[in-house]
Amino acid sequence: MSQDWTSARGRTAIGRVALSVPARQALADGQLRPERTVLDYGCGRGDDIRSLQSLDCCVEGWDPYFRPDSRPTKSHVVLLTYVLNVIEDPEERLQTLQHAWQLASTLLVVSARLTWESSKVQGREYGDGLLTSRRTFQHLFAAAELRRYVEEATGARVIAAAPGVVYAFKDEAARLSYLAYKVVPDAEWLMSADTASALDSLVDYAQQRGRLPRIEEMPRKTAELLAHLKPADLRRLTLQGADPGLIAAGAKRTTLNTLLYLAVELFNGRGPFGNLPVSVQQDIRSFFSSYKEACRRSDRLLLKLRDDQYVRGAMHASLAGKLTPTALYVHRRALEQIPTVLRLYEHCASIAAGRPAEWTVAKLRHQGRAVSWLDYPRFDQDPHPRISSSYGVDLQTLEAKHVSYSDATNRPLLHRKHEFLEPNDPAAPRYRRLTEAEVRAGLYQNPQLIGTENGWEVELARCGRQLRGHRLVRRPGNT
Incomplete structure (x- = not known):
C-alpha cells in the first residue's frame, strides 16, 4: 500500500x-x-x-x-x-x-x-x-x-x-461450513456427565435430527463416555429410548433443511460432496438415495422460487406470518416455521445483501422478488410497536436500500401483532386478545388512518380509548 x-x-x-x-x-x-x-x-x-x-x-x-x-x-x-x-x-x-x-x-x-x-x-x-x-x-x-x-x-x-x-x-470447505452454520440449525447436545446422561444426549440428538450421529459429530466428552459400547449396542439403546414419532418428525425436518441448504449452496455456487460439512454429508446419506438425487430435488426447489403462483400458494399455506395483498410479514421467531421455499427466499436475499444485525420482521414480497428486514425494537413491550429502520434487497437487481426512521415524527406502527407470529408462540394469545378488544371498540373502522402514530392516536381519541400495556381501557371522562 x-x-x-x-x-x-x-x-x-x-x-x-x-x-x-x-x-x-x-x-x-x-x-x-x-x-x-x-x-x-x-x-x-x-x-x-x-x-x-x-x-x-x-x-x-x-x-x-x-x-x-x-x-x-x-x-x-x-x-x-x-x-x-x-x-x-x-x-x-x-x-x-x-x-x-x-x-x-x-x-x-x-x-x-x-x-x-x-x-x-x-x-x-x-x-x-x-x-x-x-x-x-x-x-x-x-x-x-x-x-x-x-x-x-x-x-x-x-x-x-x-x-x-x-x-x-x-477455502471451499470453510465456505460450505459457513453456509451450513447459517442455514441448517445444528442439533444442540445435552450435557454428559456419565454413561446414562451421554445416552440421553444421544437419544435427544436422534429425535432432533432424525438419525444417529457419527462419532465425529459428538462432543468429545460424550464420545469418550460411550466409547466402550459397540456401534450396534449404541443404536439399539438409542432407538429403545427414543420416541419413534419424534424421530420421524426430526427426519422430515432434516430432509427439508438439507434441501434448503443445497438450494442456497447452488445460489452461491455448489461444491463437491467431499467438501460438505460432515453433518450434512451424513444427512444426505441418511435421507437421500445419493448426492445427485438430493441436488436434483434442491434444484427443483430453487426453480420454484421463480414461480409466482407457487410462491403465492406457499404464502397462503403458511401457518406463520401476516399476508397482505403485496407481501408476507413474518416475525423472526417464526421464520423457521414458514414453508421451505419461503425460507429459501429469505436466505438467498441474506446471502446477496447481508441480513442486518437488528431486525424483527421479515417482509417477503410476492409481487416481484424482494425481501426487507424491518426493525421494531420494542415489538414485545409495545402493544403497537414503531418501526426503527428498514433494510431491503431486490433479488432481481441485487440493489439494497436502507431507511432510518430515527428522526421521523409520524412513524409507521403495527397492529394485529399475533398475526406475525406462529400460532403456538407463547405471546400470541395475549396479543390476540388485544386485537379482539380493539376490533370491538371500532378502532379498525378506518384502516387508512391507523398505520401511523398520528392517525392511530386520532382513532383512539375518537373511540374514547387508551392503552395500558396490552390492555385497552376507556379514557377518563368516557363512559
Whole structure:
C-alpha cells in the first residue's frame, strides 16, 4: 500500500471502545477462533486487535500510518475493515484488496461504508468519492457494488454476512461450513456427565435430527463416555429410548433443511460432496438415495422460487406470518416455521445483501422478488410497536436500500401483532386478545388512518380509548 497519499488517511482511523461491526460479525459467525491466525490489515489505532486478543484470538495488525514498521504476514483470516473507502486512487484501492486476498489462507473479511451514509459525509467531489474539509477521502459503496467488486477482484464466491460486510472464502470447505452454520440449525447436545446422561444426549440428538450421529459429530466428552459400547449396542439403546414419532418428525425436518441448504449452496455456487460439512454429508446419506438425487430435488426447489403462483400458494399455506395483498410479514421467531421455499427466499436475499444485525420482521414480497428486514425494537413491550429502520434487497437487481426512521415524527406502527407470529408462540394469545378488544371498540373502522402514530392516536381519541400495556381501557371522562 503506497504512502504517497493525496488525502489524510490517518485521520479516518477512529478510536473504539468495542469491537467494530465487521469484527463482531465475524466473531459471532464463528470465523475468528483461537486456532486461527488473524491479520487486521489497515488496523488503524489497533482497537480491534486489543479486543480480539482479550478473547484469546491470535491476531496481529498492520497499518501504513499507525504501524508502518510491522510486517503483514499470511494468516487464516484477514480483516480489511473500512480501508477501501479511504483510498482515493482506484488502482491502489484494487491493489490493496488483492494484496489482502493474497495474505488470507481461509477467509477475507471486507467491510465498507455504504451509500445510505451519504448524509453523514460532507465534502467536495473528488474522483469517485468525496474529499472532506479535513482532507479525508470517502468512497461510499452500494451494497451490491461492494459484493461485486470483491468478487471480481478475488475471483471467489462472496457471501454478504451483514450490510456492508462480505466474506470471500479461499477455502471451499470453510465456505460450505459457513453456509451450513447459517442455514441448517445444528442439533444442540445435552450435557454428559456419565454413561446414562451421554445416552440421553444421544437419544435427544436422534429425535432432533432424525438419525444417529457419527462419532465425529459428538462432543468429545460424550464420545469418550460411550466409547466402550459397540456401534450396534449404541443404536439399539438409542432407538429403545427414543420416541419413534419424534424421530420421524426430526427426519422430515432434516430432509427439508438439507434441501434448503443445497438450494442456497447452488445460489452461491455448489461444491463437491467431499467438501460438505460432515453433518450434512451424513444427512444426505441418511435421507437421500445419493448426492445427485438430493441436488436434483434442491434444484427443483430453487426453480420454484421463480414461480409466482407457487410462491403465492406457499404464502397462503403458511401457518406463520401476516399476508397482505403485496407481501408476507413474518416475525423472526417464526421464520423457521414458514414453508421451505419461503425460507429459501429469505436466505438467498441474506446471502446477496447481508441480513442486518437488528431486525424483527421479515417482509417477503410476492409481487416481484424482494425481501426487507424491518426493525421494531420494542415489538414485545409495545402493544403497537414503531418501526426503527428498514433494510431491503431486490433479488432481481441485487440493489439494497436502507431507511432510518430515527428522526421521523409520524412513524409507521403495527397492529394485529399475533398475526406475525406462529400460532403456538407463547405471546400470541395475549396479543390476540388485544386485537379482539380493539376490533370491538371500532378502532379498525378506518384502516387508512391507523398505520401511523398520528392517525392511530386520532382513532383512539375518537373511540374514547387508551392503552395500558396490552390492555385497552376507556379514557377518563368516557363512559
